[in-house]
Structures are given as C-alpha cells and as structure tokens.
Amino acid sequence: MAPSHQPTLRVRQLFDNESFTYTYLLIDAESCAAAIIDPVVEKYERDRRCIEELNIQLHYIMETHIHADHITGAAKLKEHFAAKIVAGKATEVDCADLLLNDGDTIELGSYKIKALATPGHTNGCMSYYVDGMAFTGDALFIRGTGRTDFQEGDAATLYESVTQKLFTLPDATLVYPAHDYNGYTISTIGEEKRYNPRLGKGKSKQEFITIMDQLNLEEPLKIDVAVPANMCCGYMRDRI
C-alpha cells in the first residue's frame, strides 16, 4: 500500500475525552490530500480548525462502523469541506458517497488505503490499512477488543476477523484503534498477538466467547440517539 519513494504519510491522532474515541487525520504530506477517520460531532470545531491550520485538503471522511457511543461529525465536515463520506457496504448507510467491500482501495495522494472487513462488533465494521498502519475501529483495541453484546455483535465473528485478518498483517504494523480507555495511544499487531488478554496469547475462539459473554458491560449512554443519527451520517442530529 506504500509508494516506493520516501514515505510522506502522516497521522494526526485526536481524542474525545467524553466517549474515549480516537479520530485520525491521515495526511499525504506531498500532495496535502487528507482523510479523517471517525470524527466526533462535538469535536467538529477542533477538527475543522486543525484541517484548516494544517492547510490540507480533506478528500474523505471515513467511518469504521456505525458507532453507538457518539454521533459522527461526518455530515458537518462534508458540508464544510465537500469531502466524500466512506463506509463499509455492510453498514447499509444511504448517506455515504462510497461504500466499500472487503479489499477495496481508495487513493490518498500516492497512497492506497485498503478496506479490510472486520465484522463482529457490528456487521459493517471496516478496518483500514495503509503504509504499515491499521486503523482497527472497534474490532481490535490495545489489549482489548470492541464489545459484542449489542447491535449485531457476535464474538465468534469478531474472533475470526481479528485472528484471521488483522493478525495476518506483519507484526510491525501499527495499530490505531477507535477507542482507548486506559491511556494507550498506539500498539502493534505483534504486541497484540502476544499480549492481548482476550484473543492474543493463542486464546481459542471458545475462550474468547466466554470472556465476551462475561463482560456484563452497561449499555452505551448514547446508543438510542447515536445509532439512528449515524445511520444518516450525523445529518439528523439537530432533529433528535
């Protein structure tokens, strides 16, 4: 996915302290083409200013999935920057400009971002891979995983996505998750294979399913407003 010349892809990681969401700006420093992954609507002003101050051209607004814990900033960013909204085809969101299948790529400057279908947290979960970096959404967290107890969550499916798809990337691949609750910002595939307590260390699918079954997590506070709003790329948020 990387060009043969000196790498020019830059990442700017941004955090929403309320929902513990990481938003990413991906920037090809050569062409100034940029994509944003998983923006949060309450952080729209910060993200807009950041894009303008960095003097980059926002081409894509990419969602890893239909979030249940926050409303996306996609609609507001699209209105301002005229960028394309990108999501996995299995999300079935009508408002996206591009719906990707597993293995599809989109171009960002001289880079190709590859969509990797990683269902399990939801059916439409996509990870995005480019230049040695995997943006793993709610499939793989640092020393954890997304939950599988609501929406279309399915632990067996998530186990397959992580162990058969993400864990087949090179060990040095950087892992950038959609959330972190412990103050980690980055990991690698190699680290997660060795140390992830839920499905690393050679844990079996049945062990993973048992762990996920016993989590007993509370329902996300915003699920009732976030999911319908995100099915509309955040356009409906003022009416909710």
Add this chain to the structure above:
Amino acid sequence: MAPSHQPTLRVRQLFDNESFTYTYLLIDAESCAAAIIDPVVEKYERDRRCIEELNIQLHYIMETHIHADHITGAAKLKEHFAAKIVAGKATEVDCADLLLNDGDTIELGSYKIKALATPGHTNGCMSYYVDGMAFTGDALFIRGTGRTDFQEGDAATLYESVTQKLFTLPDATLVYPAHDYNGYTISTIGEEKRYNPRLGKGKSKQEFITIMDQLNLEEPLKIDVAVPANMCCGYMRDRI
C-alpha cells in the same frame, strides 16, 4: 542529537485521563534503552507492564518539573527498574540521581537527549530535545501554555522560554507536551509559532502577560499533596 544512521528512536505516548497528563516512553529500538518522561503514580501498573511487554531497559525516569496536579510515579518505577531519576537542577529535589543544567545531555543508546531550561511555569521547568522531538513539559502546550499563577509561575519568564528557546528549534520539530485538555496529541514548533493563541502569531510579551493574568483558573485539586510528594520524587506518597 540524532545519529547518522537510520533513526531507531521510538516514542510511546500514554495518557492519564484524570490529570490530562501525557507520559512518554522514549525507546532506542536498536539498544532497547528507554526513558520515561513524567510518569503518573496512579498509572504505575500500566507503565510497568508496558515497559516489561515491550522488553526494553528503563535507564531514566525524567521529570519536566515539579508537578502540582499529580504525583509522579518516579519512586515506584525506580524501585522496580533501578533506573535513574532525572530532573532540572533548579527543581532542587534531593531525591533525583541526575540534576541537569541547561544544555546538559544524557545518552540513550546512540542518542543524546538535551535538556533545555524553559522556566516560567516553575523555576525548574526543563524541556527535553532529541532527534527532532521536543518534550515541552508545562512550558508549551498545543495551542496553549502552562499556567503561571502559582508556585514560581512568571508569565514574562515563560514568554522568554518559549519564544527565545523553543521557537528557535526547527519548524518541523515535533512538540510533545506534558498535558492536553482538548484531545490533541502532537504538534510542531512551526504550527505553534503560527497558531498558538497565547504567544504565537507574533504576540508581544505584554500581550502574553495580559492573557495569562486574565485566565482566572481554579487551583489544582491536588496541589497541596502533589508538590511536597513530588519534591521527594513520589517517595512520600504513602504517608500523605
């Protein structure tokens, strides 16, 4: 400060969501020598595990200053890893193993970390520079600065430290602050010179002093326990 061969210095950024503190692991991937900057005592277990899982050798525990908002994890990390505690000489902390003056360097593998005295938030504030990265403590934040209204805070001094020392580093220098309250993780010197609303954009010293005088911030919650504990590198914390 960088060796002539392929760069091998890695940064692992860690966040404390209670005090909004960034802790950094600096790792020379070739020798596995590592330093930690501004650890937080409540995050000791996370930091210890991270160091052990990354299979690195902790040589230094570096403080940018005497913190007022959290207690350092230095003492506990030193007890476990037998690393040296490093601080600025003007902190006057007896418990440190190395007290650095402006311009002093310490070696981390084939790298040299250079201490840059950047007083103003406190008298003993040090920034640390290595391989195109500046760890700016509470001197320079992303689109902000440390406060100057308690301990030995002095806005005029901080203005000199940032504009005459940090802003003379190359524009591409990465800025890694000790705190962020807005979800930013990284900036550059060039960005801060252009966009920092307090002392970028050519703001005068008097303008900066006026801005700082009008902040009217609340006193840090932990100042009465954190400062005396940090004067002892965190050793006293169980007795407070």
